[in-house]
Amino acid sequence: MATLLHLIQAEWLKLTRRPLIWLLYGTFVVLLLITFAALLFVVLLHDGAIGGVAVQVLNDNQINQFRQELRFPGVFGALLGQINSIGGILAMILAAGVIGNEYSWGTLRVQLARQPQRGYYLIAKLLTLLLILLVGMLLVILAGGLFTLIAGWLLGNLGRVSAGDLGLLLLGMLRALYVMLPYVLFVVAASIIGRSVLAGVAGGLIFLTLDGGAGTLSFLSQTDNPIVRGIYNLLLQPNISRLVAQHRQSFGTDPTAVTGLDLSTLPPTWQAIIVIGVYSIVFAGYAYVSFTRRDIVGAS
Amino acid sequence: MSTEWAIEFHALTRRFGQHTAVDALSLRVPRSSVFGFLGPNGAGKTTTIAMLLGLVRPTSGHITIFGHDVQRTPTTALQRVGAMIEYPAFFPYLSGYDNLRVLARADGIAQPHARIQQVLALVDLAARSKDRFKTYSQGMKQRLGIAAALLNQPDLIVLDEPTNGLDPAGTVEMRELIRTLASEGRTIFMSSHLLHEVEQVCDQVAIIKQGKLIASGKVTELLHRGQGLLVQVTDQAEAAVALLGKLDWVNSVRHEGLTLLIDAPHERAAEINALLTRNDILVAEIRTREASLEAFFLQVTEQP
Known part of the structure; x- marks a missing residue:
C-alpha cells in the first residue's frame, strides 16, 4: 500500500506540472463557454432582447430547456453532458499522452528499472489519471x-442551488467519470x-468511430425481435446514452x-452500469496483462 | 543473501523472432569492481542491460543480482540498483530537480530534498537544477542521468555509455566520479565505446559480439594478451607468416600488407630478425606492438 501511495504521489507531480493537461482543460473551458454563449444568444434572440426583434426558430419546449440549462441547478446537467461529450474526447487524448509519452520519452524504462512491480505502477497511473479528470471536471463546473x-x-432568473443539488452534482461527476472509463481504458490499452x-490516439479514434457507428444502428432497439434488441443493448453506445x-x-x-433521444428504447440503468463495467474490466485487464508481461523496450 | 558476485548471467539468451540478440551469455561480475561491458554496435549490450534491469524478459537463462533472481524476485533484486540505460530519459517539461523529485517520491525516499541536493552537487548540476530538462545540454542530461542512478544510494550502478555527449573535461570528471563510487565499495557495471576510458577506470571487462561472449577477464591480463611485435618486411609477407607460424613460442601471426602482427614475447625480436634474414626476407623495422584495450578489442572483434 505504501508503494502504491508513493507511486501516486510521483504521478500526481508529473501530471499536475504537465502543460498538456492545462492546455486541454483550457481548451475545454473555452469550447464550453462558446457553447453556452450560443445558447444564451439563441434565448436572447427568441426574447427579442437583441436588436428589439424576436427571432423564434425553436419551439417553446426547446427554449424552456435552454432557459433551464442557463440557470441553477439545470446548468449542472448540461455541464455533465458536455463533460461526457467534448470532455470524453479530451480525456482520451490525455490518457494517450499520459501513457504513450512515457514510452516515447524513455521515462518508463527509467522508472520501471527502479520499480519493477509493474502492476502497481499501472494502477497508480490510472488512479492518478482519474483524480486529475475529477479535478478537470471541477474546473469546468466552476467555469x-x-x-x-x-x-x-x-x-433575470439565476435559479437556486440546494444541498441536495450539490449531492446530485457529486453523484453526477462520479457517473460522468464512470461513463468515460471504457473509452479511457481502451486508449490506455492501445497506447x-x-x-x-x-x-x-489512433486506437481511440477507431473506437469512437465504431461506437458512433453502433449509434446509427439504434433502429435495432425498436425491433420486435427481443434477441436483436438484446444484442444491440449489449453494445456500449445505448448503455452510455442511458447514463448520460x-x-x-x-x-x-x-x-x-x-x-x-428516445429514452424508452434504451436499456435500464442497472444494465447500463453492468455493461459499462464489463467493457471497462475487459479493457483494463487487457492493458494490465500487456503492461505487466510485455517487454518495455524492443530489440536494440 | 551473501555472494561474492554482484551480477551473474547464467546462459542468458534473448531472441527477437529469428534474430538472436544475446546468445547463451554466462558472465560473473565481482562485487566492488568496475566492470566494462564492451562490444561493437548491435552486439547485444543494451539488450543484456535491459534484461539485467527486468525491462526485457530472457528467452532462456537467468540473471541474479547479489544472489537474487531478477525474474523471480525483481523487487528484491533491483532495490539496490541504480541505472542509466541507453540515454538519459526524463520529463522534458520538468526541471532537473523536479525530475529527481518524481523518482524520489516513487522510491519513497525519506527527506528527498536533502538527497536530491546531494546528488545534484555530486554531478555539478545544482546551479541549473531549477531549469527545465529540455533546456539542458547533452552533457547536463547525461549528468542528471547519473544523479538519478545515484539517488537511492545503490550498491550496484549500471551505466550504459556514461560518457556519451560529455566534453573532455566532463569525461575526466565522470572518470573521477566512477572511481569515487567504486572506492566506496559500490559495483559499477558500465558499457562504453570509449575504450581508452574503460581501460583507465575498469578492473575487468567482457567483450561480446553478435550476442556471444568472446573475451573476458582482468584488464591487465587482456592487455598482456594484446601485446606482441610489429615487423615490417620489404616483401614475401605470406612466406614470413608461414615461417613464423611454425615456431612454438609464436602464439599467432598474421599480416596486413607488409606488416606482420606477431603475438610473441618481446625478447624474441632478435631471433625473428635472424630467422627472416636467413630465409632471404629483408626486415625494414621491428618494434613492440603497443598494448591497449582498443587494439585488443579490434583484434578479437574483427576476427570472423
Missing part, C-alpha cells in the same frame, strides 16, 4: 457556474500495445428535448 451567474443575471501516443441522459434528468431538464 460553467460563473458563466451561469452572468447568463442568469441577463435572463501500451503500440508503445506510443499515436497508437493510443440521467445527467439532465437528475436536474429536472428533459434530455429528449435537446438531443432527440
Whole structure:
C-alpha cells in the first residue's frame, strides 16, 4: 500500500506540472463557454432582447430547456453532458499522452528499472489519471457556474442551488467519470500495445468511430425481435446514452428535448452500469496483462 | 543473501523472432569492481542491460543480482540498483530537480530534498537544477542521468555509455566520479565505446559480439594478451607468416600488407630478425606492438 501511495504521489507531480493537461482543460473551458454563449444568444434572440426583434426558430419546449440549462441547478446537467461529450474526447487524448509519452520519452524504462512491480505502477497511473479528470471536471463546473451567474443575471432568473443539488452534482461527476472509463481504458490499452501516443490516439479514434457507428444502428432497439434488441443493448453506445441522459434528468431538464433521444428504447440503468463495467474490466485487464508481461523496450 | 558476485548471467539468451540478440551469455561480475561491458554496435549490450534491469524478459537463462533472481524476485533484486540505460530519459517539461523529485517520491525516499541536493552537487548540476530538462545540454542530461542512478544510494550502478555527449573535461570528471563510487565499495557495471576510458577506470571487462561472449577477464591480463611485435618486411609477407607460424613460442601471426602482427614475447625480436634474414626476407623495422584495450578489442572483434 505504501508503494502504491508513493507511486501516486510521483504521478500526481508529473501530471499536475504537465502543460498538456492545462492546455486541454483550457481548451475545454473555452469550447464550453462558446457553447453556452450560443445558447444564451439563441434565448436572447427568441426574447427579442437583441436588436428589439424576436427571432423564434425553436419551439417553446426547446427554449424552456435552454432557459433551464442557463440557470441553477439545470446548468449542472448540461455541464455533465458536455463533460461526457467534448470532455470524453479530451480525456482520451490525455490518457494517450499520459501513457504513450512515457514510452516515447524513455521515462518508463527509467522508472520501471527502479520499480519493477509493474502492476502497481499501472494502477497508480490510472488512479492518478482519474483524480486529475475529477479535478478537470471541477474546473469546468466552476467555469460553467460563473458563466451561469452572468447568463442568469441577463435572463433575470439565476435559479437556486440546494444541498441536495450539490449531492446530485457529486453523484453526477462520479457517473460522468464512470461513463468515460471504457473509452479511457481502451486508449490506455492501445497506447501500451503500440508503445506510443499515436497508437493510443489512433486506437481511440477507431473506437469512437465504431461506437458512433453502433449509434446509427439504434433502429435495432425498436425491433420486435427481443434477441436483436438484446444484442444491440449489449453494445456500449445505448448503455452510455442511458447514463448520460440521467445527467439532465437528475436536474429536472428533459434530455429528449435537446438531443432527440428516445429514452424508452434504451436499456435500464442497472444494465447500463453492468455493461459499462464489463467493457471497462475487459479493457483494463487487457492493458494490465500487456503492461505487466510485455517487454518495455524492443530489440536494440 | 551473501555472494561474492554482484551480477551473474547464467546462459542468458534473448531472441527477437529469428534474430538472436544475446546468445547463451554466462558472465560473473565481482562485487566492488568496475566492470566494462564492451562490444561493437548491435552486439547485444543494451539488450543484456535491459534484461539485467527486468525491462526485457530472457528467452532462456537467468540473471541474479547479489544472489537474487531478477525474474523471480525483481523487487528484491533491483532495490539496490541504480541505472542509466541507453540515454538519459526524463520529463522534458520538468526541471532537473523536479525530475529527481518524481523518482524520489516513487522510491519513497525519506527527506528527498536533502538527497536530491546531494546528488545534484555530486554531478555539478545544482546551479541549473531549477531549469527545465529540455533546456539542458547533452552533457547536463547525461549528468542528471547519473544523479538519478545515484539517488537511492545503490550498491550496484549500471551505466550504459556514461560518457556519451560529455566534453573532455566532463569525461575526466565522470572518470573521477566512477572511481569515487567504486572506492566506496559500490559495483559499477558500465558499457562504453570509449575504450581508452574503460581501460583507465575498469578492473575487468567482457567483450561480446553478435550476442556471444568472446573475451573476458582482468584488464591487465587482456592487455598482456594484446601485446606482441610489429615487423615490417620489404616483401614475401605470406612466406614470413608461414615461417613464423611454425615456431612454438609464436602464439599467432598474421599480416596486413607488409606488416606482420606477431603475438610473441618481446625478447624474441632478435631471433625473428635472424630467422627472416636467413630465409632471404629483408626486415625494414621491428618494434613492440603497443598494448591497449582498443587494439585488443579490434583484434578479437574483427576476427570472423
